[in-house]
Amino acid sequence: MLRSSQCTGRSLFLTLALAAVASAAAQTPVKGGSLTVGQQADIVGLDPATVSAASSTSVIEQLYSSLLSVNPTGSVQPELALKWTVSPDGLKYTFTLRPGVKFADGRPLTAADVVYTIKRITDPKTASPRQNDLGKIASLSAPNPVTVIVQLKEPFAPFLTKVASPLMGIIPAEYDKTHDLNKQPMGSGPFKFGAWVPGDSVTLSRNPNYWENGRPYVDTLVFKALKDDVTRMIDVQSAVVDLALSVPQNQVDRLKALPGMSVVGGPGTWYDYLGLNLAQKPFNDVRVRQALAYAVDRDSIVKTVLFGKGTPIFCGPVPPSSWAYATCKTQVLNLAKAKQLMNAAGYAKGFDMTIKVGADYKSQVNIAQAIQAQLKPLNINVKVMPMEWGAFLNDYNAKRFDAVVLGWIGSVDPDDFLYFQFHTGEKFNTQSFSNKQVDTLLETGRRTVDQAKRGAVYKQVQQVISSQVGYVFLHINDQYEAFRPAVKGYVHYATGSLKSLKDIWIDK
Numbered sequence: 001m002l003r004s005s006q007c008t009g010r011s012l013f014l015t016l017a018l019a020a021v022a023s024a025a026a027q028t029p030v031k032g033g034s035l036t037v038g039q040q041a042d043i044v045g046l047d048p049a050t051v052s053a054a055s056s057t058s059v060i061e062q063l064y065s066s067l068l069s070v071n072p073t074g075s076v077q078p079e080l081a082l083k084w085t086v087s088p089d090g091l092k093y094t095f096t097l098r099p100g101v102k103f104a105d106g107r108p109l110t111a112a113d114v115v116y117t118i119k120r121i122t123d124p125k126t127a128s129p130r131q132n133d134l135g136k137i138a139s140l141s142a143p144n145p146v147t148v149i150v151q152l153k154e155p156f157a158p159f160l161t162k163v164a165s166p167l168m169g170i171i172p173a174e175y176d177k178t179h180d181l182n183k184q185p186m187g188s189g190p191f192k193f194g195a196w197v198p199g200d201s202v203t204l205s206r207n208p209n210y211w212e213n214g215r216p217y218v219d220t221l222v223f224k225a226l227k228d229d230v231t232r233m234i235d236v237q238s239a240v241v242d243l244a245l246s247v248p249q250n251q252v253d254r255l256k257a258l259p260g261m262s263v264v265g266g267p268g269t270w271y272d273y274l275g276l277n278l279a280q281k282p283f284n285d286v287r288v289r290q291a292l293a294y295a296v297d298r299d300s301i302v303k304t305v306l307f308g309k310g311t312p313i314f315c316g317p318v319p320p321s322s323w324a325y326a327t328c329k330t331q332v333l334n335l336a337k338a339k340q341l342m343n344a345a346g347y348a349k350g351f352d353m354t355i356k357v358g359a360d361y362k363s364q365v366n367i368a369q370a371i372q373a374q375l376k377p378l379n380i381n382v383k384v385m386p387m388e389w390g391a392f393l394n395d396y397n398a399k400r401f402d403a404v405v406l407g408w409i410g411s412v413d414p415d416d417f418l419y420f421q422f423h424t425g426e427k428f429n430t431q432s433f434s435n436k437q438v439d440t441l442l443e444t445g446r447r448t449v450d451q452a453k454r455g456a457v458y459k460q461v462q463q464v465i466s467s468q469v470g471y472v473f474l475h476i477n478d479q480y481e482a483f484r485p486a487v488k489g490y491v492h493y494a495t496g497s498l499k500s501l502k503d504i505w506i507d508k
Contacts, residue, residue: 027488033506034220035487037498038232038241041360041389042199042225045182048169049121049128052428053393054409057166058245058498059202059223063104064169064187065211067095067114067148068160072493072500074412076160080109080170080188080211081148090155090449091138097146102209103172104192111142116173118150129420129427133162135446157449158413165411166497190216190502200225210502217489217505227360227389233482237261242487242506245498247480248363249309255482264492265480270409271317271417272364274355274371274472277401279432287345289469293331294338295378296371302475305366309478316462317410317417319476323451324414324458330466331473335377342378350379353402356395359386361407367474368405399430407477411495414458415446422461422470433470 041055048060069079081095101109118140121128135156141149152159162168169187179186185193188211191204204221224241226232229248233255236244247255247263256263274296276283283289298312311320315328342348355368365386372382387395395401408428410417420428423442424435441461448454466473483490486507491500 027507029214029217029489029503029505030508031217031219031505033218033508034222035218035243035501035504035506036222036224036241037501038224038226038235038244040225040229040232040246041227041358043196043202043223044390044393046185046193046196047176047181048167048171048187049117049126049130049181051167051182052129054496055223055225058496059204060169060185061166061189061497061499062191062204062221062501063185063189063193064166064171065101065189066164066166066168066170068164069166069499070161070164070412070495070497072491074494076164079164080114084160091152093150093152093159095148095150097148098211099146101188101211103186103188104207104209105172105186106209107172108145109170109172109188110145111148112145113173114148114170115140115142117168117170120171120176121168130162130165130167132419132426133165135159155447155449157446157454158415161411161413161416166499191221194220212502216502221501229362236482236484239484243481243483243490243504245481247482249305249307249478252307252309252478252480260485261482262485262487262490263480263482264490266478266492267311267319267321267494268409268477268479269319269411269417269495270407270477270479271313271319272367272405272407272474272477273317274474275401275404275406275431276469276472277399277403277431279399280402282345282347282351283402285345286468287341288347289472290467291338291341291345291347291378292375292380293466293469293472294334294341296331296374296472296474297333298331298474299333300374301367301370305363305370306475306477309480310475311478312475313473315466315473316458317408317471317473317476318414318458318462319410322414324455324462326459326462326466328459328463328466330463331469338378348379350381352381352383354383354385355403355405356385356387356392356401357405358389358392360389363477364405364407371405396430399432405474409496414454415442418442418458418461418465419446422465431470433465433468435464435468435470438464438468438470 043056044053045051067081082098084095136153138153139151190210192207194203196202202223235241302310315326318324357368368384420426445457489503
């Protein structure tokens with residue numbers, strides 16, 4: 001999404017990022033102090049190989065370093081690997097590690113740790129949702145302490161961006177054999193783990209062995225779980241927290257008008273959807289799914305629930321700023337067509353259904369309620385069930401739902417937005433979508449190196465998924481953060497990354 005030279009979104013992200021960097025560079029950073037971040041949900045664990053919640057990812061990327069990372073403009077950049085080469089056939093990746101890197105406990109980080117981490121992620125016993133995220137690996141080797149060689153069985157176009165994920169953080173070899181990484185994480189990131197008080201906060205401290213000279217600037221970093229949107233916004237205004245994530249759309253313009261309060265953000269990479277359980281009636285009938293897709297008024301949801309801070313999507317979830325954006329209008333409002341399909345499927349009198357949604361995510365609760373009203377003309381009686389986040393995830397992962405309203409944050413490659421949710425049998429394909437053409441196209445997209453040809457593949461697969469209603473796609477969210485005047489150096493990432501926390505300093 002962010003790498004295309006033709007996309008307007010890239011220009012926007014670049015402008016925002018450079019403006020923030022320029023502002024911070026105008027002053028001299030100082031060390032010390034504490035930064036408190038208010039986020040929307042508590043973590044669910046800190047093992048980078050197994051977690052998937054965004055709340056955990058925000059903390060994990062402070063604790064670990066990956067081989068590569070993605071900068072605010074969407075480009076892959078060095079992190080643990082200073083440089084890398086790719087063989088002409090696209091099968092062999094050779095990484096040269098930064099020398100002298102240590103884990104937070106002082107142990108040297110070597111190529112053997114990288115090999116161990118990758119093997120752990122790809123080992124079926126780990127049950128990592130990222131098991132298939134590195135392509136088909138033929139061999140892994142560490143010929144010396146600073147060189148890692150990955151040999152693939154076939155080309156895998158998104159390999160470098162996948163390696164750059166914060167959830168590809170490198171752990172010490174064998175560390176997980178004696179420690180629970182969810183509660184005793186150990187990485188080489190800018191901060192080291194301190195304490196987790198479930199339901200309240202996670203406290204980190206500066207990693208004295210961090211490899212990037214001078215970073216991080218603050219001594220302590222605290223993530224407060226502030227589920228209530230109003231509380232989170234009051235807390236940033238009253239200095240209970242220094243930085244508030246996930247500013248509610250209805251608060252963006254008000255906060256921007258407050259003296260001294262900084263609000264940054266814009267179009268993001270987080271899309272919302274209505275997911276249906278395709279393994280059960282009536283959603284195993286594509287006509288019913290299509291009827292729901294035709295009955296949802298996405299423009300109205302963006303206007304009333306998101307206060308205009310979002311972009312309706314009618315074909316697939318890849319953002320308009322991406323080279324893989326699909327422009328088809330497959331899922332559009334057409335109530336007459338929706339009723340026709342319900343009649344054809346034998347559901348003219350409608351049915352009852354429940355939409356489960358995480359109670360912590362108020363906008364998604366409001367979206368579910370809007371859908372509840374929009375499905376009434378089809379005689380569909382919808383019960384909206386807000387649930388505690390952990391209980392919701394348990395039901396979601398166990399496929400105990402009729403429908404859910406949920407979001408997914410992609411990164412920089414179209415594969416990030418599609419493969420895990422729509423390829424047959426993948427862990428996040430909890431709606432049980434299965435389509436041979438889609439599987440083939442998604443696999444082809446991974447093997448196709450030429451970007452123009454890849455773009456055509458992903459536009460086609462989005463059209464097929466949309467017509468078969470793998471999800472009822474809704475919109476892409478704008479996302480914003482608000483912070484106090486004393487906070488300097490913060491840079492907004494469209495992907496939601498908090499990589500810039502290591503660059504923050506407190507203006508005392």
